[in-house]
Amino acid sequence: MTVWIALVVAILGSWWLGYFSRRHPSPSDNGAGLRRDYLRGVNYLLNEEPDKAVDVFIKMLEVDGDTVETHLAVGKLFRRRGEVDRAIRIHQNLIARPDLDKAYRDQSLFELGQDYLSAGVLDRAERVLQESVNVKQYAIPALKALRDIYEREKEWENAIRTVERLAQLTRDNLSPTIAHYYCELAEKALAALQPGVAMTALEHALQVDTNCVRASLLHARLLMKENDYRAALKQLKKIRQQNADYLSEAVDDLARCYEGLHDETHMVKFFMQMVDEYPHVPVVLILAERIRQQKGDKVAQDYVADYVRRYPSLRGLQVVIDLHLSTMAGQARDDLMILHNLTKKLLADKPDYRCAVCGFGCNSLNWQCPGCHRWNTIKPLHCFEGM
Ligand SMILES: [Zn+2]
Missing domain, CATH: 1.25.40 (Serine Threonine Protein Phosphatase 5, Tetratricopeptide repeat)
Incomplete structure (x- = not known):
């Protein structure tokens, strides 16, 4: 209830300030109508119907340079409280005003994109955020939001394009994430029995990020299907340099390659060396x-x-x-x-695996953490010391 009272005070404060500073009400002005709305709002509040009260007060707010900030603040507050429909309505009302200042229009549009995202209406969020990408101030957060949408929708080509653009703007190294998108494309192609397409995607992944363990693993498994155990072995051995934390993921495939090559002696020698280090x-x-x-x-x-x-x-x-x-x-x-x-x-x-960032535990390897949605942060808990 305290939140509602604070909200109403903020709205009314903004309205009164704007109303008296800009206007000199005459008997013909709509002051009587506003007073009626105000009393109706207070009545709702007294009857403990804060939702209806806020609706009335928002309706009273005149959208102009003095009150638009309040609209935006109220919209954000609604979204944070999970009342996304109200937030959408506020931001749509703002955008619909033809006289709205461009800077406020850009902000309202970006906020509307966030509203749609919170509401899970991803196609609308995508459409709105695509516009925000072209506004310098909102380009980075809009690209991040679009990246999240494409990841959720598994639209990996779009995700690649979005994160490439994001990397240009932020100058962050986002290559490991892009490599995972190529691996996702490869897995999709493998499921559709298109090994050629999968191989091309994996080559892209390794071009983007030479340390992509997932690409090496998938590449090796593709080669093993073609009985090319020597080439597969070469791919698997790269993992030691790429990221030794994931070596345990390659152990069974390494053994199968040596078995395929009928080379038991080198297998034992290789694993003996490996076990000393890892x-x-x-x-x-x-x-x-x-x-x-x-x-x-x-x-x-x-x-x-x-x-x-x-x-x-x-x-x-x-x-x-x-x-x-x-x-x-x-x-x-x-x-x-x-x-x-x-x-x-x-x-x-x-758990057999745990995220190094958020601590999410699981029993199978997720390349993207289901908890914090970061890539490459879930590691196998395979060392004797840790288990
Ligand atoms: Zn995590």
Whole structure:
């Protein structure tokens, strides 16, 4: 209620100031009509119908240089309170005035675009914001709003054009985001069984951002489909330099490439080097399986146990338990099974990935964070230390 009273006071203050400073009311003026509206508004307020009261007071406001600021402030306030329909009405009324100053018209148009965005009417928001892009003062926020629209609508070509323009204006490095848009196009083409189109999009992605892990992963998977394991391996190995945080995402594909090339020796050698630098659980798992096949269960168990001692974690403990389970029987196995179920339950509540910016946790890799909508901020929680 306090907010409404403050709002009404602001509106009335603005009206009275404007009314008395510009006008010299004569008996023929519409003062009587305004007084009637004013009393009607106060009546609504006293009857605790603030919505109707505000409607009346807004109607009383004359749109000109002195009151337009109040209209804009009230419009913004409505939007912030979630009353977007009212905000839209106010801004539409402003724009409809043919005598409105150009600067105010530009501002009202931009505000209207924000209203439509808040209301989820994206096609109208897009149309209005496209106009705001041409006004220097609103170009950057309008482009950012358009980017959000195109991301939500998955219109990736438009998103590319918009963010390219945004990068020119802000001089920010937005290449990683643009590369993700190309990856989105590639994934769309793959779903439509157009590998050629996908490959072109991935090449664009890597031209824009040579450190785009997602493009390298997708590129490698495309090559693997064509049984070109050597070229795929080359793409996957690039990830180490691009962003080692995502290496664990490539582990299974790396193993498949070596298997495709029937090169077990180099596979073990490669992963042995990798695990020293990046002791990620998926790498240890692949090595443990190789060791188990070549040297037996006991050696594999000792290998993993050694890593868990160096990098203690729940996930690592579960790997050790699972390895022992396969070789045990009777009561000992039953006892270990209790521990297995316990670690499994504890791990089920833990996310596998987390956003480094907003902390959003999830169990699959999202290249765009569902929480804060940033790209490349969700990382795998794969290190033994962290889990
Ligand atoms: Zn986030």
